[in-house]
Amino acid sequence: MTNPQDEDKKVSKISYYKMSTLLAIIITLPGIAVLFTLRHSNVDIIYQVIITSLVFLICLGFSFKISKYLVKLT
Numbered sequence: 001m002t003n004p005q006d007e008d009k010k011v012s013k014i015s016y017y018k019m020s021t022l023l024a025i026i027i028t029l030p031g032i033a034v035l036f037t038l039r040h041s042n043v044d045i046i047y048q049v050i051i052t053s054l055v056f057l058i059c060l061g062f063s064f065k066i067s068k069y070l071v072k073l074t
Helices: 004-008 013-040 045-073
Strands: none
Touching: 013 045
């Protein structure tokens, strides 16, 4: 069974790809920035991996909220 309201909200492929790409960029940029900052500070490689992984996990946690916000924009 489909909801009649869902049928009105069809998303084009171009819009879907744009929003997916934007979400991927928003999620990855903080982790990359932290990694480059730690590399520049000559931090041990183990700490770089651990801290960058934590930043990526935090960003993944926020990705649901960001995704809902991006859906409202379209």
